[in-house]
Amino acid sequence: MTVRLLGETxxxxxxxxxxxxxxxxxxxxxxxxxxxNYYESMPHQWxxxxxxxxxxxxxxxxxxRTAFAWRSVQAERGGxxxxxxxxxxxxxxxxxxxxxxxxxxxxxxxxGAELRAMIDHSIETGWLRLSLDFYKTLHGEADxxxxxxxxxxxxxxxxxxxxxxxxxxxxxxxxxxxxxxxxDEYDFKSHxxxxxxxxxxxxxxxxxxxxxxxxxxxRRSELMFAADSRIHDRExxxxxxxxxxxxxxxxxxxxxRALGNRALQRLRKQAGIINLDYRSAxxxxxxxxxxxxxxxxxxxxQKGDVTVVFTDETGDHNGAFKEMTNRHxxxxxxxxxxxxxxxxxxxxxxxxxxxxxxxxSTIAIGAxxxxxxxxxxxxxxxxxxxxKNSKNSRVLSLSLAxxxxxxxxxxxxxxxxxxxxxxxxxxxxxxxxxxSQAAPAHATRLTxxxxxxxxxxxxxxxxxxxxxxxxxxxxxxxxxxxxILYSSTEPMSSKTTQDGIGIEFYFRDPGTKKLSIPGxxxxxxxxxxxxVITGHATSIPVRKTPMPEKKAA
Amino acid sequence: xxxxxxxSHDLIIEADATSEEIGLEVETAARQRTENMFRLWRSHFADxxxxxxxxxxxxxxxxxxxxxxxxxxxxxxxxxxxxxxxxEFDANSDGLMAHHTDTVSGETTLGVDHVxxxxxxxxxxxxxxxxxxxxxxxx
Numbered sequence: 090m091t092v093r094l095l096g097e098t099x100x101x102x103x104x105x106x107x108x109x110x111x112x113x114x115x116x117x118x119x120x121x122x123x124x125x126n127y128y129e130s131m132p133h134q135w136x137x138x139x140x141x142x143x144x145x146x147x148x149x150x151x152x153x154r155t156a157f158a159w160r161s162v163q164a165e166r167g168g169x170x171x172x173x174x175x176x177x178x179x180x181x182x183x184x185x186x187x188x189x190x191x192x193x194x195x196x197x198x199x200x201g202a203e204l205r206a207m208i209d210h211s212i213e214t215g216w217l218r219l220s221l222d223f224y225k226t227l228h229g230e231a232d233x234x235x236x237x238x239x240x241x242x243x244x245x246x247x248x249x250x251x252x253x254x255x256x257x258x259x260x261x262x263x264x265x266x267x268x269x270x271x272x273d274e275y276d277f278k279s280h281x282x283x284x285x286x287x288x289x290x291x292x293x294x295x296x297x298x299x300x301x302x303x304x305x306x307x308r309r310s311e312l313m314f315a316a317d318s319r320i321h322d323r324e325x326x327x328x329x330x331x332x333x334x335x336x337x338x339x340x341x342x343x344x345x346r347a348l349g350n351r352a353l354q355r356l357r358k359q360a361g362i363i364n365l366d367y368r369s370a371x372x373x374x375x376x377x378x379x380x381x382x383x384x385x386x387x388x389x390x391q392k393g394d395v396t397v398v399f400t401d402e403t404g405d406h407n408g409a410f411k412e413m414t415n416r417h418x419x420x421x422x423x424x425x426x427x428x429x430x431x432x433x434x435x436x437x438x439x440x441x442x443x444x445x446x447x448x449x450s451t452i453a454i455g456a457x458x459x460x461x462x463x464x465x466x467x468x469x470x471x472x473x474x475x476x477k478n479s480k481n482s483r484v485l486s487l488s489l490a491x492x493x494x495x496x497x498x499x500x501x502x503x504x505x506x507x508x509x510x511x512x513x514x515x516x517x518x519x520x521x522x523x524x525s526q527a528a529p530a531h532a533t534r535l536t537x538x539x540x541x542x543x544x545x546x547x548x549x550x551x552x553x554x555x556x557x558x559x560x561x562x563x564x565x566x567x568x569x570x571x572x573i574l575y576s577s578t579e580p581m582s583s584k585t586t587q588d589g590i591g592i593e594f595y596f597r598d599p600g601t602k603k604l605s606i607p608g609x610x611x612x613x614x615x616x617x618x619x620x621v622i623t624g625h626a627t628s629i630p631v632r633k634t635p636m637p638e639k640k641a642a
Numbered sequence: 643x644x645x646x647x648x649x650s651h652d653l654i655i656e657a658d659a660t661s662e663e664i665g666l667e668v669e670t671a672a673r674q675r676t677e678n679m680f681r682l683w684r685s686h687f688a689d690x691x692x693x694x695x696x697x698x699x700x701x702x703x704x705x706x707x708x709x710x711x712x713x714x715x716x717x718x719x720x721x722x723x724x725x726x727x728x729x730e731f732d733a734n735s736d737g738l739m740a741h742h743t744d745t746v747s748g749e750t751t752l753g754v755d756h757v758x759x760x761x762x763x764x765x766x767x768x769x770x771x772x773x774x775x776x777x778x779x780x781x
Contacts, residue, residue, distance in 0.1 A: 287678075288685040295775060310772040314765060317682075318675040326674045327681065404761065406671040459668050467758045467765070484758070524668075 146192035150200030153193060157203035283327055290329045297338050302345045308357055311403075312341065315363050319408035333408070340366035344373055352377045361428035361438065363402040367411050372418075372426050379425060379445065387445055393423045394508040395449040396631075397442070399435055401456040402428035403466045409582065410455035413522060416585050416592055417453050419508040419632045425449070429456075430466040432485055436492055439500045448502035450509065451518045458523035461530025463559060472530070472562040487562045497569045510590070510630045518573045519563065520592075520629060522583055526576040527560045527611035564613035564621045574613040575629050581608060589635025591628040672760035679764040679771075680716060680731055683708070686771045698773045708770045718766040729763045 193200050294313060298304045304312070318326075320333040345353060347370035356362045356373060359380040365373070378386035398417050400410040414426040427438040435454070442449065456465045463470045469484045487493075497517065506514035557565075560576035567574070581594045582604040596608035609625040616622045687696075695709040710716045716731040 284681055284685040287682060291682060291771075292775070295772075306776055310769065310776075313772065314768045317678065317768065318671065321674075321678060327678065403765075406675055457668055457671070464668065464757060467761045469758055 146189045146196070147199060149189055150193045150196070150198075153200035153203050153207070157200075157207060287327075287329055290331075290334060294334060294338060298341070302338075302342050303350060304341075304345065305350065305354065308354070308363070311357075311363050312365070315403045315405070316366075318406040319411075323407065337366045344368070344370050348373050348377060355380060357428075359441070360426075361402060361430060361434050362426070363428055363430070364400070364405070364411075367400060368414050368426050371422075372414050372424075375422065376426060379447075380441070382445065387447065390423055390425075390447050392507070393421050394419070394451070394504050394506070395447055396424045396451040396453065396508075397438070397449040398424060398426045399429045399438070399452065399454045399456075400426070401430070401465050403430050404457060404464050405455075406457065409457070410522070413453065413455045413583075416583065417451075417631055418636055420634060420636060421508040423508050431468050432465050432470050432490075434465075436496070439496055443500050448500060450502055450504035450513075450516075451520065452496075452501065453520040453522055455522045458521075458526050458559070459530075460525045460528035461559060463521070463523050463526060470559070472557060472559045487559055488566070490566075493563065494566050494568045497567055497572050501569075503571060508632065510633055513630060516571045516573050517569065518575065521560060521563075521574070521576040524577065524580040525558075527558045527578040529556050529558045529561065560611060560613055561621075564623075567615075570615045570619065572615070575626075576611045576613070577608065578611055579608060580604065585631075586628050590632050591630045593628040668757060669760075672757045672764075676731065676760045676764040676767070679767040682771050683710075683716065683767045684713065686774060696770055696774065698770055706766055706770055706773075708767065716767070718763055718770075720766060729759065729766065731763055731767075 194204050195201060291313070295309065298309045298312065299306075316337050320329050320337055322328040322330040322333075344365045348356075353362075353365065353373070356376055360376050362368070362373070362376065368376075375386065379390070396417050396419065398414045400413050405411075414424065418424045425442075427434070429435055429438070454463075456463050458464060461472045470487055470490075471484060472487045497519070501517045503515050503517050504513040506512075558576070558578075560574055564574055577594050577596075579596045581596055583592050583594055585591070586593050594608045594610050595604045596606045597603070598605045607627070609627065610629055612624045612626050614622050614624070695707070697705060697707040699705045705721045707719045707721070708716065714732060718729045718731065720727045720729075
């Protein structure tokens with residue numbers, strides 16, 4: 090029997106206590122074959138008892154000390170040739186009931202000192218995956234990791250905190266990861282050249298998402314593409330801002346721990362969610378319960394006023410929609426947050442809701458815009474009627490979007506005044522959280538030309554279309570008398586009102602160029618005779634009472 | 643219909659009211675995004691800029707090829723079973739350009755979807771970089 094056997098036994102293949110017995114047999118045989126004299130005093134009986142489940146903390150301590158000593162001997166003899174690492178030993182111990190493991194850990198005389206040394210070694214040598222598994226074991230609410238809920242948030246094991254003096258296990262994990270990479274804490278200043286620094290930051294983020302978050306490759310790539318422009322420095326867009334990068338990564342890690350990658354994979358597929366840092370763990374859990382058809386969740390939603398927030402997941406170049414779900418939250422917890430990467434996603438998500446028997450009274454759309462156009466992912470939604478809409482079009486006509494009036498009339502319902510303010514009762518609402526959707530525009534196109542010398546230039550042409558805003562177009566197409574449409578005439582940002590119950594728009598200050606001046610909200614509705622009425626408001630009501638402190642925007 | 647000439651680096655969406663500034667905001671963001679992605683591409687292959695040619699097969703039957711003849715020019719092509727779409731990125735002194743032609747249908751929406759061209763090109767560059775990076779990481 091060779092040492093390689095142990096190293097090649099993967100975690101996935103380790104099955105439980107019976108495996109521990111096998112492992113112990115193999116270990117003992119190897120130890121004895123390697124160094125019979127040294128292990129002469131090895132207690133042979135302990136691994137027999139472990140297979141019967143009759144082992145005690147004392148037995149475990151014996152095992153730990155033996156393995157530790159054996160590994161030390163191997164190290165002295167040029168142990169880098171052997172693939173047995175402390176992490177391997179720790180990974181086997183994860184199947185041991187926590188109370189017995191804890192007893193070993195707490196008693197230095199029973200192998201506790203060795204166990205701690207193994208943990209240190211595992212961290213120092215960067216055996217991250219194995220170490221993390223072991224942390225879970227230490228926490229384990231059930232008897233073993235297999236029985237414990239891997240999505241449990243309760244990682245903050247007091248044992249680890251005591252040992253490492255950290256307030257949060259997250260801190261420990263991040264430190265461990267940085268240590269593994271040989272990087273200081275998000276410190277890339279040593280790279281003077283911006284391109285080298287950018288590359289290091291990208292590499293760091295990728296490895297973080299891969300090794301800490303364990304995000305599948307495709308979702309990793311999607312997230313990094315979606316986040317790339319918003320993590321760049323606003324003042325110097327060529328540079329990545331470390332604070333933005335670290336915030337994005339840590340929120341993503343936190344939410345992944347809360348839900349697990351399997352649930353997030355489902356949320357990506359069915360709810361379009363890519364930006365995990367745009368939503369709280371509670372928001373994501375609500376969405377997960379929704380898409381898996383949880384009866385209690387659906388009943389809860391049906392009892393009140395549901396708000397649906399759509400945020401552009403891949404086109405948010407400056408992170409403008411990061412707080413959008415939070416701003417539309419209600420104390421009753423009936424705000425749903427979907428991700429959209431193309432306009433058709435809106436239909437897709439609304440169809441899902443209809444199938445589940447949920448009709449929202451408010452839809453808020455977060456997407457960047459300019460007069461006459463809203464951008465969703467790689468697709469332009471324009472008020473021009475000169476484009477033929479097709480599945481693969483990257484320019485879509487709002488005028489020709491036949492499904493929108495149906496969304497308003499058949500897929501939504503009037504507010505009940507339960508979660509939303511009383512005076513909204515009997516109305517349904519669309520909120521365009523998008524620059525300039527109330528500003529009229531002509532359709533234009535840009536063409537390229539070459540002069541006789543081969544020099545290229547751009548030519549901008551007005552080429553027809555309508556002279557109305559996208560909000561005008563939507564209001565004109567709407568067939569539902571009690572629909573209210575909110576939009577902005579100018580570039581805007583939004584904030585929660587000071588009283589905490591609504592949202593207000595902010596326009597650009599001509600002096601500072603910042604979006605800091607309170608602006609009016611343009612409101613489209615229908616008059617008694619069905620005519621479109623345009624008015625203004627200072628804010629958009631969202632909820633009856635402010636959110637509790639935790640959820641305040 | 644009115645026509646006006648603009649310098650090649652002014653990618654203005656014409657509109658009423660305060661639209662000059664508004665249009666530039668989105669265009670500039672998309673252009674900056676593409677520039678950043680191009681820089682990412684160059685940083686990944688810094689030693690090879692000048693004769694870069696890469697092809698990537700994705701899991702959707704799409705292949706992406708990226709090639710660069712100089713540090714300021716990049717051509718990206720996305721090939722699906724139905725169409726081949728090519729994009730050109732030129733960061734020379736005359737400004738930045740991105741356009742696409744569909745070689746199968748012959749249809750072109752040149753200029754009309756200018757912003758989305760930038761975004762699509764950025765996505766192609768990024769996908770290529772990430773794919774390569776993953777290979778380098780041994781995934």
